[in-house]
Amino acid sequence: MSNIPDHTGALTCGLRDFFAAADGRGLAQAYARIAAAGATPPPPADWDETEYAFNRLFVGPGPLAAPPYSSVYLDPEPRLMGRSTSLTRAVLQAVGLESTWIGSIPDDHVAVELDAALALRNIAATTGPGPGGELAALRRYFVAGHMARWVPRFADRVLGQLSLPGPIVTATRKLELWLEAELAALPPDAGAAPARDIPQPSTGGDYA
Amino acid sequence: MSGWDRTRMERTLENGVTRRGFLKGLALTGAAAAAPCLLLRALSADANQRFGEGYQVFRNACPRNCYDTCSIKSYVKDGAVRFVEGAPESTYTHGGLCVKGNSYVRYAYSPDRIKYPMVQDGRGTGRWKRISWDEAMDRIAKKILELKQQDGSLLGLALTKYSGNFGITNYGVEGLMSSLGYTTRLVGTPCWPAGIDAQNFDMGNMWCNDPEDMTQSRYIIIWGANPAWCSVHSMKYIYAAREAGAKIVVVDPVLTQTAAKADEFWQVVPGSDGALALGMCRHLLDLGLHDAGWLKANALGFDAFAAYLRENVTVEWAAKTSGVPAERIRAVAEEFARAKPATIWIGYGMQRHVNGGASVRAIDALVAMTGNIGKVGGGARYGHLQTWGFNYHAMIRKPPEGSKGFVGAAGPKGEFDFAQGGAAVKYTDRALNINKTAQEILDAKDPAVRMLWVSCKNVLSQDFDRNKLLQAFKKLELVVVADHFFNQTVEQADIVLPVTTLFEEWTVNVSYWHYWLSLNEQAVKPLFESKSNIEIAAALSKRLNELAPGSCTFPTQLDTREWMEKEFNKKVYELFGIQSWEDLRKGPVKARMPQAAWSDLKFGTPSKKYEFTSDLCAKNGNNALPVYVEGRKPYDKLRLLTPHSKFNIHSQFQNLDWMMGFNPAPVVYVHPAAAAERAIKDGDTVRVFNKTGEVRLTARLTANVARDTLLMYEGWYKGLAFNCQNLVDDTPADMGKFKTGAPGVAIHDQFADLVRA
Numbered sequence: 001m002s003n004i005p006d007h008t009g010a011l012t013c014g015l016r017d018f019f020a021a022a023d024g025r026g027l028a029q030a031y032a033r034i035a036a037a038g039a040t041p042p043p044p045a046d047w048d049e050t051e052y053a054f055n056r057l058f059v060g061p062g063p064l065a066a067p068p069y070s071s072v073y074l075d076p077e078p079r080l081m082g083r084s085t086s087l088t089r090a091v092l093q094a095v096g097l098e099s100t101w102i103g104s105i106p107d108d109h110v111a112v113e114l115d116a117a118l119a120l121r122n123i124a125a126t127t128g129p130g131p132g133g134e135l136a137a138l139r140r141y142f143v144a145g146h147m148a149r150w151v152p153r154f155a156d157r158v159l160g161q162l163s164l165p166g167p168i169v170t171a172t173r174k175l176e177l178w179l180e181a182e183l184a185a186l187p188p189d190a191g192a193a194p195a196r197d198i199p200q201p202s203t204g205g206d207y208a
Numbered sequence: 209m210s211g212w213d214r215t216r217m218e219r220t221l222e223n224g225v226t227r228r229g230f231l232k233g234l235a236l237t238g239a240a241a242a243a244p245c246l247l248l249r250a251l252s253a254d255a256n257q258r259f260g261e262g263y264q265v266f267r268n269a270c271p272r273n274c275y276d277t278c279s280i281k282s283y284v285k286d287g288a289v290r291f292v293e294g295a296p297e298s299t300y301t302h303g304g305l306c307v308k309g310n311s312y313v314r315y316a317y318s319p320d321r322i323k324y325p326m327v328q329d330g331r332g333t334g335r336w337k338r339i340s341w342d343e344a345m346d347r348i349a350k351k352i353l354e355l356k357q358q359d360g361s362l363l364g365l366a367l368t369k370y371s372g373n374f375g376i377t378n379y380g381v382e383g384l385m386s387s388l389g390y391t392t393r394l395v396g397t398p399c400w401p402a403g404i405d406a407q408n409f410d411m412g413n414m415w416c417n418d419p420e421d422m423t424q425s426r427y428i429i430i431w432g433a434n435p436a437w438c439s440v441h442s443m444k445y446i447y448a449a450r451e452a453g454a455k456i457v458v459v460d461p462v463l464t465q466t467a468a469k470a471d472e473f474w475q476v477v478p479g480s481d482g483a484l485a486l487g488m489c490r491h492l493l494d495l496g497l498h499d500a501g502w503l504k505a506n507a508l509g510f511d512a513f514a515a516y517l518r519e520n521v522t523v524e525w526a527a528k529t530s531g532v533p534a535e536r537i538r539a540v541a542e543e544f545a546r547a548k549p550a551t552i553w554i555g556y557g558m559q560r561h562v563n564g565g566a567s568v569r570a571i572d573a574l575v576a577m578t579g580n581i582g583k584v585g586g587g588a589r590y591g592h593l594q595t596w597g598f599n600y601h602a603m604i605r606k607p608p609e610g611s612k613g614f615v616g617a618a619g620p621k622g623e624f625d626f627a628q629g630g631a632a633v634k635y636t637d638r639a640l641n642i643n644k645t646a647q648e649i650l651d652a653k654d655p656a657v658r659m660l661w662v663s664c665k666n667v668l669s670q671d672f673d674r675n676k677l678l679q680a681f682k683k684l685e686l687v688v689v690a691d692h693f694f695n696q697t698v699e700q701a702d703i704v705l706p707v708t709t710l711f712e713e714w715t716v717n718v719s720y721w722h723y724w725l726s727l728n729e730q731a732v733k734p735l736f737e738s739k740s741n742i743e744i745a746a747a748l749s750k751r752l753n754e755l756a757p758g759s760c761t762f763p764t765q766l767d768t769r770e771w772m773e774k775e776f777n778k779k780v781y782e783l784f785g786i787q788s789w790e791d792l793r794k795g796p797v798k799a800r801m802p803q804a805a806w807s808d809l810k811f812g813t814p815s816k817k818y819e820f821t822s823d824l825c826a827k828n829g830n831n832a833l834p835v836y837v838e839g840r841k842p843y844d845k846l847r848l849l850t851p852h853s854k855f856n857i858h859s860q861f862q863n864l865d866w867m868m869g870f871n872p873a874p875v876v877y878v879h880p881a882a883a884a885e886r887a888i889k890d891g892d893t894v895r896v897f898n899k900t901g902e903v904r905l906t907a908r909l910t911a912n913v914a915r916d917t918l919l920m921y922e923g924w925y926k927g928l929a930f931n932c933q934n935l936v937d938d939t940p941a942d943m944g945k946f947k948t949g950a951p952g953v954a955i956h957d958q959f960a961d962l963v964r965a
């Protein structure tokens with residue numbers, strides 16, 4: 001589905017649910033949503049190994065192999081509830097929204113950010129870019145200036161792990177493709193640099 | 209705004225006013241557009257007002273096992289702690305924190321924090337699944353009820369808890385156990401018990417002067433402590449004393465950072481401290497520099513002590529035993545006796561020996577015979593619990609009606625067992641020695657220990673003989689661990705429960721060293737699904753009472769702030785000169801006590817005097833007099849020391865990325881001569897081994913340790929298997945059982961050898 005935007009939001013929702021899943025059942029259901037939005041390899045018969053691996057990567061209780069939070073990748077200090085978390089919260093607040101997890105799970109969890117991107121797209125579709133292009137600018141900032149700066153690094157961290165169960169590989173690759181499509185679907189902006197050309201922060205601790 | 213200049217956009221977003229006006233005029237349909245977005249909802253009005261505003265300031269207190277127990281100010285913005293600083297209102301904390309305290313934001317917001325209740329499919333496999341709190345409580349409750357049904361009591365359930373969180377409400381963990389009935393408790397303390405008993409025998413309590421009075425000391429001996437790393441706030445008083453003319457002497461087996469700052473450093477043979485102190489006493493006796501007037505008025509048994517010294521102790525013997533030159537022993541003893549007031553800071557390291565209690569008594573005797581007890585700037589400083597007079601509302605709980613338990617003698621359950629001395633009861637908890645946790649679990653019968661609750665403690669990093677501990681864990685049918693991070697004990701757990709950090713719970717803290725009281729406010733919502741220990745207790749009680757009404761007396765619902773309030777009482781308010789706990793919101797307050805312990809010279813001993821001759825000590829299996837007791841015979845070629853590092857408190861903090869950045873891996877310090885004998889070069893990987901086990905790590909060559917000594921700092925490093933307890937056995941110290949329920953451990957009486965790996 002490279003560069004084909006997720007018009008219906010089905011893939012976005014499937015990816016959101018996958019990365020927000022609390023157990024193997026949730027992973028299986030989310031994987032089915034991802035599959036429904038486009039071709040995927042068949043799911044495993046037993047989701048236990050996927051759940052164990054998912055927790056090693058994203059949940060714990062051990063140190064996370066790939067923390068799913070933007071602040072870990074973008075902020076000078078690779079921790080939770082950092083500046084990037086606040087910026088994601090601010091993006092949501094600018095359009096009158098907030099995370100249902102606010103205060104307990106950082107707002108910049110990849111699942112919340114996928115929902116935020118979907119909401120921004122839907123708002124733009126309803127209201128247009130705004131009188132001065134503000135909404136378009138906000139959306140472009142969030143997708144190209146924020147998510148595009150960390151999601152690829154997050155995906156690299158995931159895919160750099162050995163012996164990953166197939167659904168996690170598939171979901172992560174779909175996430176990469178989703179981002180490419182979302183970037184391609186942004187309205188043109190003459191003054192913008194390509195998102196991937198934005199310099200990466202020089203610091204980032206052991207999660208960088 | 210045209211374009212999407214990132215920096216400009218972020219500035220807009222970070223400014224609450226401009227952000228709110230940014231999309232003004234646009235008919236937003238955010239809530240409707242977010243219909244498929246299950247993780248989003250319409251913004252609450254007050255949230256939009258709050259975001260981006262100034263910092264809220266909260267009061268916190270470091271609850272770790274540390275002398276300094278720092279009073280902290282936490283700055284919260286957008287619902288997250290942004291930075292911390294030492295509270296300036298406390299003259300002790302004085303606006304500064306140590307390297308660990310300064311890392312607290314990283315601690316609370318580490319991506320590695322335990323986030324959810326989780327269950328491990330096979331202990332040690334790393335196959336973890338999330339479970340809900342309800343499911344976790346259900347599993348635990350059913351196991352507890354199964355034990356009770358099968359054994360007829362809950363002695364098959366053991367609690368091991370120690371110093372990971374000293375916030376007073378966290379004694380609710382013990383309260384939970386008492387609410388269940390009579391359980392098995394791992395009692396005692398690996399930290400300081402021999403010295404506690406020693407000071408109780410000598411003076412009737414452990415009670416140190418206010419550390420802030422060291423500015424008035426004319427002579428300070430720091431004996432087996434390293435405050436430059438482990439009590440950084442005390443150093444300013446030591447420096448101030450020196451600036452006023454005091455001399456600073458450090459006695460330590462290692463050239464520590466504190467030793468490096470001293471005027472004189474004695475690299476003492478480990479375990480010979482008693483001989484050294486007694487040699488000093490003998491010299492003062494010979495010169496008549498003891499304070500005869502003070503001794504006559506305030507001491508019991510000095511004549512017997514003097515006779516012992518004359519018959520058994522010489523300065524030359526002390527020098528030979530301790531490795532300190534006789535002329536320096538004489539000189540420093542004279543200086544100490546003549547410089548009034550003079551004080552000795554007795555560190556916890558020097559009592560972690562088979563003769564540790566006896567050594568503390570010998571040092572106490574040196575301070576007492578020079579008349580320095582009860583004086584500002586004087587004192588034999590070890591620690592105190594004078595300011596700990598809380599209600600222990602969370603801890604003191606009644607068992608359910610009809611509970612059955614252990615029939616036998618009950619003793620103290622550690623030094624913080626403030627529930628001692630109640631009415632006679634038919635049953636008690638079963639006490640096992642915390643310092644022999646592995647062997648005690650292996651040996652426990654009728655009933656066996658089948659379930660272990662671990663809280664505020666990292667058993668597999670801190671308890672002794674790790675290999676034996678792993679065997680003991682195999683006997684356990686259920687291990688529940690409540691913690692912040694995935695440490696070596698969580699690795700061996702069946703169920704892990706996420707607990708709140710200091711920023712996420714209400715409690716109150718005092719120190720075992722300084723005299724300050726600090727409020728700990730909940731500054732932010734608990735991250736993820738973490739709960740405080742008392743909330744966990746309430747949740748478990750709720751499920752137990754659903755399954756078996758009346759099976760747990762712990763309340764099933766509670767307000768953590770109210771429970772913090774319930775810890776206060778009139779005496780606490782009077783001691784600290786406050787009307788209400790709310791006064792602490794303005795900052796920490798200091799106890800209104802004399803700066804000098806025992807200033808009225810009314811000691812807590814049976815004779816009400818300082819007891820050189822202690823019948824109580826003799827009754828507890830030791831010598832009545834503070835005599836020299838031989839150290840442990842070496843069982844391998846080199847002595848092994850495993851003291852505290854600058855970067856951690858036991859197994860806490862070292863796993864954080866800041867600490868791993870500065871101190872990425874453990875090393876063993878080896879004297880160049882010992883290394884040369886083994887063809888070991890600086891940076892080589894070595895295998896350090898003894899009869900208990902082995903570790904592999906990097907060798908660092910330094911003359912800061914003696915030729916026959918190895919040193920590796922204790923600690924739990926993220927992602928590393930290193931564990932110094934592989935090399936530390938559970939041989940007991942000579943004292944500790946009297947006041948803490950179990951003797952201490954001879955942590956520094958260990959021996960080992962090493963080879964290049």
